[in-house]
Amino acid sequence: MTLLRTPPVFSFSFAVVTLLVLSILLGQAPTRIQARKPHAINFRYPNLYPEGITWDSSAQHFIVGSLRARTLVSVSDAGVAETLIFDPDLPENVTVGGLTIDTVNNRVLAAVHAFSPLPKFDALVAYDLRTRRRVFLSLLPSSSTGGGEARPIANDVAVDFKGNAYVTNSIGNYIWKVNDRGEASIFSESPTFTAHPVDGSLPNSFCGLNGIVYVSKGYLLVVQSNTGKMFKVREEDGAARLVLLNEDMPLADGIVVRGDGVVLVNSVKKVWVLKSQDSWGEGVVYDKIDLEEERYATTLTVGNGDRVYVVYGHVLEGFKGNSSREIFGIEEVRSEKENREEGVWIFVLVGLGLAYFLFWRFQMPRLITNVDKKTS
Ligand SMILES: *[C@@H]1O[C@H](CO)[C@@H](O)[C@H](O)[C@H]1NC(C)=O
Numbered sequence: 186m187t188l189l190r191t192p193p194v195f196s197f198s199f200a201v202v203t204l205l206v207l208s209i210l211l212g213q214a215p216t217r218i219q220a221r222k223p224h225a226i227n228f229r230y231p232n233l234y235p236e237g238i239t240w241d242s243s244a245q246h247f248i249v250g251s252l253r254a255r256t257l258v259s260v261s262d263a264g265v266a267e268t269l270i271f272d273p274d275l276p277e278n279v280t281v282g283g284l285t286i287d288t289v290n291n292r293v294l295a296a297v298h299a300f301s302p303l304p305k306f307d308a309l310v311a312y313d314l315r316t317r318r319r320v321f322l323s324l325l326p327s328s329s330t331g332g333g334e335a336r337p338i339a340n341d342v343a344v345d346f347k348g349n350a351y352v353t354n355s356i357g358n359y360i361w362k363v364n365d366r367g368e369a370s371i372f373s374e375s376p377t378f379t380a381h382p383v384d385g386s387l388p389n390s391f392c393g394l395n396g397i398v399y400v401s402k403g404y405l406l407v408v409q410s411n412t413g414k415m416f417k418v419r420e421e422d423g424a425a426r427l428v429l430l431n432e433d434m435p436l437a438d439g440i441v442v443r444g445d446g447v448v449l450v451n452s453v454k455k456v457w458v459l460k461s462q463d464s465w466g467e468g469v470v471y472d473k474i475d476l477e478e479e480r481y482a483t484t485l486t487v488g489n490g491d492r493v494y495v496v497y498g499h500v501l502e503g504f505k506g507n508s509s510r511e512i513f514g515i516e517e518v519r520s521e522k523e524n525r526e527e528g529v530w531i532f533v534l535v536g537l538g539l540a541y542f543l544f545w546r547f548q549m550p551r552l553i554t555n556v557d558k559k560t561s
């Protein structure tokens with residue numbers, strides 16, 4: 186018993202454990218280090234013009250929406266596209282915007298908006314993923330404090346672990362909440378959302394709050410297109426704070442959080458990769474990835490293996506009245522900087538492993554001698 190507590194033996198078992206852990210890590214190393222091309226999916230679905238995207242991990246496929254088709258389409262890793270839901274009860278030509286999966290209730294949630302000149306319509310709709318039946322269609326109320334408020338735009342949606350959904354209004358700069366029974370209310374109308382100057386010369390300066398994501402520790406992150414700002418919003422009461430960043434993200438659209446806590450935000454031009462050490466009191470833009478602007482990426486999602494994908498939906502072209510496009514894309518975005526540092530991280534571990542191995546190799550005979558001496 187006492188033997189086990191003497192320092193050399195302790196170091197020895199520690200080294201063995203480290204070597205074990207290391208061999209597991211090294212087993213994965215080749216696939217991590219390998220320079221892999223980003224995963225690109227092209228799928229055929231005439232006139233779809235998808236704006237929203239989400240990943241259904243239980244069915245192992247993406248789900249995308251449509252600019253006008255009132256349709257949700259599943260897209261496999263291999264690019265097989267199938268109609269998942271067509272809902273003729275939605276008004277004709279409405280846009281299915283943000284999408285998310287409520288894993289607790291096994292539903293897909295979609296923010297729906299009718300662009301002018303269609304009659305005003307903003308809703309959150311929920312479909313059961315197993316039966317593919319609609320669970321609710323909830324109209325989103327206008328703010329009572331907003332007075333003669335301009336027509337809202339229900340844009341993106343996030344969901345917490347209780348099935349509550351949060352929907353951004355890009356015009357009114359507030360957030361709705363819709364619980365799992367479909368009851369809608371206004372959740373956050375923080376003055377912080379309108380405290381920053383808007384550059385009216387930007388092409389989409391009308392568009393305020395946009396992408397939204399739920400972070401597991403009881404708060405949401407939301408980005409604002411016309412200021413390039415990001416806000417942290419408390420789930421409990423909707424209180425909001427500006428997230429301090431080293432740069433703005435002009436025309437930010439979608440936002441996701443990866444399993445490792447890294448946040449990615451996109452515009453049509455690029456993806457910003459962000460990290461934070463303090464649960465998003467402040468954060469840094471750590472890397473930027475260029476996108477193919479003419480393919481008009483609107484948002485992103487986290488797919489298999491924590492990989493992040495943008496949807497290339499050509500929405501602007503569709504918006505201008507074109508209906509003849511048949512092929513759309515879903516493409517992985519990868520931070521080269523992150524990958525390089527991941528490689529370095531592996532080599533540091535290898536070096537560490539070697540040091541432990543040498544220690545073990547040369548200490549071992551002495552240890553055994555020591556142990557022999559003590560036991561005899
Ligand atoms: C929906 O769009 C189609 C094709 O652009 C058009 O023919 C139709 O009139 C539109 N319906 C409504 C209600 O605007």
Ligand SMILES: *[C@@H]1O[C@H](CO)[C@@H](O)[C@H](O)[C@H]1NC(C)=O
Pocket residue numbers: 502507508509510511
């Ligand atoms: C409409 O889409 C088709 C197919 O993608 C493309 O070839 C054509 O140039 C587009 N037309 C306009 C006016 O954008």
